[in-house]
Amino acid sequence: MKQKVISVEFRKDSNAFPDWMKYEVTILNEDGTTQVIPAYGKDLQDALSRVVHDMKVVKIGKKANRIPDLVWTVLWFGYILGLAEWVMGSSYSNTIKGIAFGSGLICITGLTLWGINWFRIRNRDRVG
Numbered sequence: 001m002k003q004k005v006i007s008v009e010f011r012k013d014s015n016a017f018p019d020w021m022k023y024e025v026t027i028l029n030e031d032g033t034t035q036v037i038p039a040y041g042k043d044l045q046d047a048l049s050r051v052v053h054d055m056k057v058v059k060i061g062k063k064a065n066r067i068p069d070l071v072w073t074v075l076w077f078g079y080i081l082g083l084a085e086w087v088m089g090s091s092y093s094n095t096i097k098g099i100a101f102g103s104g105l106i107c108i109t110g111l112t113l114w115g116i117n118w119f120r121i122r123n124r125d126r127v128g
Contacts, residue, residue: 004028023047080105
Protein backbone atom coordinates (compact mmCIF):
# COMPACT_ATOMS: atom_id res chain seq x y z
CA MET A 1 0.00 0.00 0.00
CA LYS A 2 1.27 3.46 -0.84
CA GLN A 3 0.50 6.65 0.99
CA LYS A 4 -3.07 7.88 0.62
CA VAL A 5 -4.72 11.21 1.25
CA ILE A 6 -7.48 10.73 3.82
CA SER A 7 -8.79 14.28 4.04
CA VAL A 8 -8.00 17.83 3.04
CA GLU A 9 -9.13 20.89 4.96
CA PHE A 10 -9.08 24.43 3.61
CA ARG A 11 -7.45 26.70 6.19
CA LYS A 12 -7.22 30.22 4.76
CA ASP A 13 -6.32 32.43 1.83
CA SER A 14 -2.78 33.73 1.78
CA ASN A 15 -2.26 37.33 2.85
CA ALA A 16 1.13 37.64 1.15
CA PHE A 17 0.09 36.00 -2.13
CA PRO A 18 -3.52 36.81 -3.07
CA ASP A 19 -4.11 33.86 -5.43
CA TRP A 20 -2.75 31.19 -3.06
CA MET A 21 -4.56 29.11 -0.45
CA LYS A 22 -3.44 27.03 2.50
CA TYR A 23 -4.71 23.49 3.03
CA GLU A 24 -4.00 20.86 5.65
CA VAL A 25 -3.62 17.43 4.10
CA THR A 26 -4.02 14.31 6.24
CA ILE A 27 -2.04 11.40 4.83
CA LEU A 28 -2.28 7.70 5.73
CA ASN A 29 1.26 6.29 5.66
CA GLU A 30 2.25 2.76 4.66
CA ASP A 31 2.64 1.69 8.31
CA GLY A 32 -0.88 2.86 9.23
CA THR A 33 0.06 6.12 10.94
CA THR A 34 -1.44 9.43 9.90
CA GLN A 35 0.41 12.63 9.17
CA VAL A 36 -0.88 16.18 8.76
CA ILE A 37 1.03 18.27 6.22
CA PRO A 38 0.43 21.92 5.31
CA ALA A 39 0.01 22.42 1.57
CA TYR A 40 0.00 25.66 -0.38
CA GLY A 41 -1.27 26.16 -3.90
CA LYS A 42 -3.46 28.13 -6.26
CA ASP A 43 -6.08 25.41 -6.00
CA LEU A 44 -6.41 21.99 -4.37
CA GLN A 45 -4.85 20.10 -7.28
CA ASP A 46 -1.83 22.43 -7.28
CA ALA A 47 -1.39 22.03 -3.52
CA LEU A 48 -1.55 18.22 -3.73
CA SER A 49 0.92 18.13 -6.62
CA ARG A 50 3.31 20.23 -4.53
CA VAL A 51 3.01 17.77 -1.64
CA VAL A 52 3.78 14.85 -3.97
CA HIS A 53 6.73 16.76 -5.45
CA ASP A 54 8.14 17.56 -2.00
CA MET A 55 7.89 13.90 -0.97
CA LYS A 56 9.75 12.82 -4.12
CA VAL A 57 12.48 15.40 -3.46
CA VAL A 58 12.97 14.09 0.08
CA LYS A 59 13.09 10.49 -1.15
CA ILE A 60 15.63 11.26 -3.90
CA GLY A 61 17.63 13.47 -1.52
CA LYS A 62 18.09 10.57 0.89
CA LYS A 63 19.44 8.40 -1.92
CA ALA A 64 21.71 11.15 -3.26
CA ASN A 65 23.17 11.83 0.17
CA ARG A 66 24.39 8.23 0.38
CA ILE A 67 26.66 8.78 -2.63
CA PRO A 68 30.11 9.99 -1.46
CA ASP A 69 31.33 13.44 -2.46
CA LEU A 70 34.28 11.87 -4.25
CA VAL A 71 31.92 10.17 -6.72
CA TRP A 72 30.12 13.46 -7.43
CA THR A 73 33.50 15.16 -7.93
CA VAL A 74 34.68 12.49 -10.38
CA LEU A 75 31.39 12.73 -12.30
CA TRP A 76 31.69 16.53 -12.37
CA PHE A 77 35.26 16.46 -13.71
CA GLY A 78 34.39 13.73 -16.21
CA TYR A 79 31.44 15.66 -17.57
CA ILE A 80 33.22 19.01 -17.78
CA LEU A 81 36.45 17.59 -19.20
CA GLY A 82 34.50 15.57 -21.77
CA LEU A 83 32.60 18.68 -22.78
CA ALA A 84 35.82 20.68 -22.95
CA GLU A 85 37.50 18.01 -25.06
CA TRP A 86 34.58 18.04 -27.49
CA VAL A 87 34.54 21.86 -27.74
CA MET A 88 38.30 22.27 -28.01
CA GLY A 89 38.55 19.41 -30.47
CA SER A 90 36.06 21.05 -32.79
CA SER A 91 37.88 24.40 -32.84
CA TYR A 92 41.43 25.68 -32.96
CA SER A 93 42.78 25.94 -29.43
CA ASN A 94 46.07 26.81 -27.87
CA THR A 95 47.76 25.84 -24.64
CA ILE A 96 46.91 29.06 -22.80
CA LYS A 97 43.17 28.52 -23.27
CA GLY A 98 43.49 24.97 -21.96
CA ILE A 99 45.44 26.07 -18.89
CA ALA A 100 42.99 28.90 -18.16
CA PHE A 101 40.01 26.57 -18.57
CA GLY A 102 41.54 23.88 -16.36
CA SER A 103 42.55 26.26 -13.58
CA GLY A 104 39.12 27.93 -13.67
CA LEU A 105 37.46 24.53 -13.44
CA ILE A 106 39.61 23.55 -10.47
CA CYS A 107 38.93 26.89 -8.77
CA ILE A 108 35.15 26.65 -9.18
CA THR A 109 35.13 23.03 -8.05
CA GLY A 110 37.25 23.84 -5.00
CA LEU A 111 34.97 26.71 -4.02
CA THR A 112 31.91 24.48 -4.45
CA LEU A 113 33.36 21.70 -2.29
CA TRP A 114 34.46 24.25 0.33
CA GLY A 115 30.93 25.71 0.40
CA ILE A 116 29.32 22.28 0.75
CA ASN A 117 31.64 21.42 3.63
CA TRP A 118 31.03 24.80 5.31
CA PHE A 119 27.24 24.36 5.18
CA ARG A 120 27.47 20.77 6.46
CA ILE A 121 29.53 21.87 9.46
CA ARG A 122 27.23 24.80 10.13
CA ASN A 123 24.02 22.74 9.88
CA ARG A 124 25.30 19.68 11.76
CA ASP A 125 23.72 20.86 15.04
CA ARG A 126 20.37 21.61 13.41
CA VAL A 127 19.89 18.25 11.69
CA GLY A 128 18.58 15.61 14.08
